[in-house]
Amino acid sequence: MPLDTGGVTSLDLRNGGDRETSRAGALTPTLEAGPDIGAALKAAREFRGLNLQELADSTRIRRSYLAAIEEMRLDELPSRPFTIGYIRAYAAALGLDGDAAVERFRRDEPIPDTALRAPIGVSESKDPRLSLIVGGGMLVIAAIVLWNVAQRAMTADAPPPHTAPAAAMAKAKLGAPAGPVALGAPLPAPVESTTPTPYETPGLAEATAAGGSSDAVVAAKRAAALAPKSEAAAPAEPLPISFVPRGTVYGAEPATSLVTLQARKGVSLIVRGNGGAVYFARQLSAGQAYRVPNLKGLTLEVTDPAAFQVFVGGQSKGLMPAATIAAEKLTG
Known part of the structure; x- marks a missing residue:
């Protein structure tokens, strides 16, 4: 009697004798299957008999990221642009349309671009102390401005300064007697402020006396050297033997x-x-x-x-x- 296969068209033995059968007419999972894109990709992977490690080796994506995509645990994934790139690579590795997978992901997880509504039963109120601080600061600024304006106005309306004679004002304030005031002898200049004798260029006086001619200066020196000794200057005054102060x-x-x-x-x-x-x-x-x-x-x-x-x-x-x-x- 022929063996009844029950509609089985192929028989495959894997992993030490485990049997995997596919019934005739079984449908290939698509990107629109399942409640979200993660479930669709997982179904497509399991249909092709691939595990997460094999898929991670082919896509160069971490196995933990692939598992998070299948379970839609988006908080365990990097930023949204990286997640989109991982989904596109996942779909392409399974031979599916990567752009269609990204489009399904965007439908499943749209970008929250609307403002969040306020919680129900919570009233929006501001801290009253902030209003008091701002109001107090404004009052201080206004008081400073008004004080400056008042000072300027008072200065403009003030009478002119006293114009009494200087002698009368000095007598009234200090009680100085009228008439000339005798001053003492001037004090000597400080040592630091005394200027030494200016430097005089050697030979400048002789050249000036000779009309600026160097030849005349040379001739005058030669004549002085040839003059008789009797015309020489008188001997200098003898030096005192001991010190005798003759000034300061x-x-x-x-x-x-x-x-x-x-x-x-x-x-x-x-x-x-x-x-x-x-x-x-x-x-x-x-x-x-x-x-x-x-x-x-x-x-x-x-x-x-x-x-x-x-x-x-x-x-x-x-x-x-x-x-x-x-x-x-x-x-x-």
């Missing part, structure tokens, strides 16, 4: 100074400390002197060494040996 003495106290410089004529003196800082600078007149403090590193600069007599311990050491010299060398 600047600098340190006698107990803190060993070297004293006394000017024989008008000459400039500059005392510099460590690093070149100016310690003292002044134009001294004849007879005025400067006591050098017992400090290390002081340098003396003068415009004319012969115009200064050096005293060490009150005794004369002769004229200053150089225009620039360390103060410590004068004691040697």
Whole structure:
């Protein structure tokens, strides 16, 4: 007797003897089947006998993302553009129309472009404190503006300032007596504000006297060299043996100074400390002197060494040996 197959057209054994049968006339799942696009894609995959891992290997999409698409768990998927791309690739891997799958997804999950309605039974109310704060700020601003306007108006309407004579106002305020006021002698200029003697270019005076001719200057020097010794200048005044003040003495106290410089004529003196800082600078007149403090590193600069007599311990050491010299060398 022939075997009754019950309408089975094919028989396939898989996975160690499991049987899968397909009845004649079975319909292929489409993208419109199922309640949503995820169910349609799952049905198409199962119809073709593919599992999620095989589909993930072919599409390069995570298996968890494919499972979330089938279950429509959109909160486990990336942003909407990525989800659309995954659905298109899923459908194409099954041989289906990717654009049609995306269109079904958009129908199933439209973009929420309408504003949400307010919950029923909840009244919309604003915080009253915010209105009080804003109102108070407006009042403060208005008060400041009005105060400025009032001040300007009061200034414009104010009477002109008092125009009494200056002498009467001074007498009324200070009680100063009428008549001229005697002033004391002017104070000497500070040391820092005294300007040294301007630098004079050597030979400039001779050239100016000779009418600017260098030849005339050379001739005058030769004539002076050939002049007889009897016409030479008279010998200079002898130097005093000990220091005798003949004018203002600047600098340190006698107990803190060993070297004293006394000017024989008008000459400039500059005392510099460590690093070149100016310690003292002044134009001294004849007879005025400067006591050098017992400090290390002081340098003396003068415009004319012969115009200064050096005293060490009150005794004369002769004229200053150089225009620039360390103060410590004068004691040697």
